[in-house]
Amino acid sequence: MHSRSVPNYWLYRAKTGESEDFWLHSETLPERSRLHDWEISLHRHEALFQLFVVKEGEGELLGPVGRVLPFKAPCAIYIAPGSVHGFRYSHDADGLVITVLADRLSSLGASDPSIAAYLATTRVTALEPNETDCGRLAALASGIHEELHAARPGGEIILDAMVTEAVLRLARTGAKTDRRDDIPASRERDRQRTSALEALVAAHCREHRPVGFYARKLGLSAGHLNRLARRETGASVQELATRHLLRAARRDLVFTPTPVQAIAYSLGFQDPAYFNRFFKRRTGMTPGAFREAERGKLVG
Structure with missing residues (x-):
């Protein structure tokens, strides 16, 4: 027809x-x-x-x-x-x-x-x-x-x-x-490992764990896991952890009244000043300036 x-x-x-x-x-x-x-x-x-x-x-x-x-x-x-x-x-x-x-x-x-x-x-x-x-x-x-x-x-x-x-x-x-x-079975296995890694990073990123911690959890060497992460996500294990930390920091800064210092401690930073430098290096703004700018957008 x-x-x-x-x-x-x-x-x-x-x-x-x-x-x-x-x-x-x-x-x-x-x-x-x-x-x-x-x-x-x-x-x-x-x-x-x-x-x-x-x-x-x-x-x-x-x-x-x-x-x-x-x-x-x-x-x-x-x-x-x-x-x-x-x-x-x-x-x-x-x-x-x-x-x-x-x-x-x-x-x-x-x-x-x-x-x-x-x-x-x-x-x-x-x-x-x-x-x-x-x-x-x-x-x-x-x-x-x-x-x-x-x-x-x-x-x-x-x-x-x-x-x-x-x-x-x-x-x-x-x-x-x-x-x-x-895709071949080996590639599917790598995708499954990547999904497991993402879940582990989300659960433990505030603990600032080294790559070896995640590698042991997944039964891989640290080098193998980093190569896998870069191939499947375009980022190293530590970069994935950093992304999760930044996402949590942004969310807390915008949607909670928690002081910046307390947010730093909740994210596993022992020194709030270091958290400020970390956040500014990644976003171009201090946590306080970011909070003020984003809340201004919500009000507007």
Whole structure:
């Protein structure tokens, strides 16, 4: 079927019928599929993207030129804007279908290249039960459906946040799966070690630990760990620790009333004067000047 002959629907075989401020729709998977005997013919949504969270059953995602992609619960299906697609479902299929205006994707894709790459193409992503992002995605889909139909005060703001989180968690899960499929096992092991290092640095940066401390925790030599860190993050282990310290310092300076001297001690600096020099060397400002400038922006 030529792409120009594929019908472009707002929702499948539905007129817009929505208020001018429509941006989100949610329904159960059987709600529309049952009407069409569990088979949805090829169509597209030029101005929308869709997120299917399939909780039961299985089926096939149909694409142009006879493309067929099987899927089985639990999984998530992302339909990119304008993507030609259709479905064949088993009669026990169940889950949720969330439809969103495509203009919401621009800011999400700008957050990270791997997110943008995932969102550019229609995908099927298996949801692993023990993966945090996967479990959170299923809960978010249920929360979106419930909140949308409850019409409670503040619902639009909550829905906006939940949809953003759901899309990002799906894209993050998909990007992680793509990396596992595309890179050698040794590279995946290095990525896992880097993630573990980042978590250790976040937990211990205030203790000003040497590289050897982190190396022992990960079962590597200090030299190997530094080479790994530079290759995967572009920074040495000590530079990663410094970044975490600066992030914590900035947050405390702007959002707490804690005196600069106390912040210095909380970050593991024995001498507040040294903390001042450290902070100015990294930011070009003293902690006090930074606090004053950033709080001025918040007031303004």
